[in-house]
Structure formats: structure tokens, C-alpha cells
Amino acid sequence: xxxxxxxxxxxxxxxxxxxxxxxxxxxxxxxxxxxxxxxxxxxxxxxxxxxxxxxxxxxxxxxxxxxxxxxxxxxxxxxxxxxxx
Numbered sequence: 592x593x594x595x596x597x598x599x600x601x602x603x604x605x606x607x608x609x610x611x612x613x614x615x616x617x618x619x620x621x622x623x624x625x626x627x628x629x630x631x632x633x634x635x636x637x638x639x640x641x642x643x644x645x646x647x648x649x650x651x652x653x654x655x656x657x658x659x660x661x662x663x664x665x666x667x668x669x670x671x672x673x674x675x676x
Contacts, residue, residue: 594607594612594615598612
């Protein structure tokens with residue numbers, strides 16, 4: 592209620608400016624809460640992106656391992672054929 596009275600002072604020089612209002616404890620607390628919430632959401636999105644990339648990387652590693660095993664098997668077969676000739 593004091594803030595409202597302060598804002599309604601008849602003399603403009605006695606009224607708070609924007610900086611004064613933003614520095615009020617309950618206003619600054621709300622602004623910090625809003626910033627924290629936004630940062631939390633941003634971090635959550637980034638975490639989800641990292642988890643997705645990790646999953647994609649694990650899939651690619653699995654595919655590469657499978658291809659490597661196939662190539663090793665082919666290499667072994669070629670060596671056997673060369674020995675047979």
C-alpha cells in the first residue's frame with residue numbers, strides 16, 4: 592500500500608522512477624524468480640538436447656561397431672581365400 596501512495600504523490604519529483612520501483616524487494620524478487628524460471632527452462636531444454644545427442648551417438652557407435660565386425664569378418668574370409676589359392 593505504501594508503494595501505491597508513493598506512486599500517487601502529487602509532486603512528480605516525489606514519485607518513484609522505474610529504477611526505484613524495480614529495486615523494491617517484492618518487485619526485484621519477482622524479477623529474479625522470473626529470470627530463474629526462464630534459465631531453468633533453458634537448461635532443461637539444453638539437457639534434453641544433450642540426452643538426445645548422447646542417444647544418437649550411442650546408436651552411431653553401435654552401427655560403427657557392427658560395420659567394423661562385418662569388415663573384420665570379410666577380411667578374415669579374404670585371408671582364408673588367399674591361403675587356399
